[in-house]
Amino acid sequence: MAPRVSFVLGGARSGKSAYAESLALKSGGDLVYIATAEIFDDEMKARIDLHRQRRGPEWKLVEAPLDLRQAIRASDGDNTVILVDCLSVWTTNLLIHEQDIGQSRDALLETLRDCRGSLVLVASETGLGIVPDNALSRRFRDANGLLNQAVAAVADEVFFMTAGIALRVKPPH
Numbered sequence: 001m002a003p004r005v006s007f008v009l010g011g012a013r014s015g016k017s018a019y020a021e022s023l024a025l026k027s028g029g030d031l032v033y034i035a036t037a038e039i040f041d042d043e044m045k046a047r048i049d050l051h052r053q054r055r056g057p058e059w060k061l062v063e064a065p066l067d068l069r070q071a072i073r074a075s076d077g078d079n080t081v082i083l084v085d086c087l088s089v090w091t092t093n094l095l096i097h098e099q100d101i102g103q104s105r106d107a108l109l110e111t112l113r114d115c116r117g118s119l120v121l122v123a124s125e126t127g128l129g130i131v132p133d134n135a136l137s138r139r140f141r142d143a144n145g146l147l148n149q150a151v152a153a154v155a156d157e158v159f160f161m162t163a164g165i166a167l168r169v170k171p172p173h
Contacts, residue, residue, distance in 0.1 A: 004156050008020045014162055080118070
């Protein structure tokens, strides 16, 4: 049986998104790309453009900087493969917009368990560096780490990316 929830973690520029896209493409399902990023500056615009260029016309794009639960539910179907890129950016958005992180995390986890289709989720691993020097950065690191742990617990398989190489850290059942 194919994994229903795949989770791809790694650092910046580790190859997470490209690997997640390859997992989704292999599935043969109807492809939905849920983007959580908002364009705030030229650098972010360039990153988003790079991701768009890499994907083909077979992808349906849904933008969901805050209401990820609703975006997943609205896109879900028996033959759907939903790629969410990226949970860490979503966490940042929740912090910036002063949303309840714990409630949003719990709602997302419930949604992941209820989906009929397959999901590929991308997140940054931010717990490997030094302790951030300010409260907001520490709050993000902690919220991101707790979300990553929770998603990994419900995921059927988890990959850690480093230098473009995927290491399977949780094999499918």
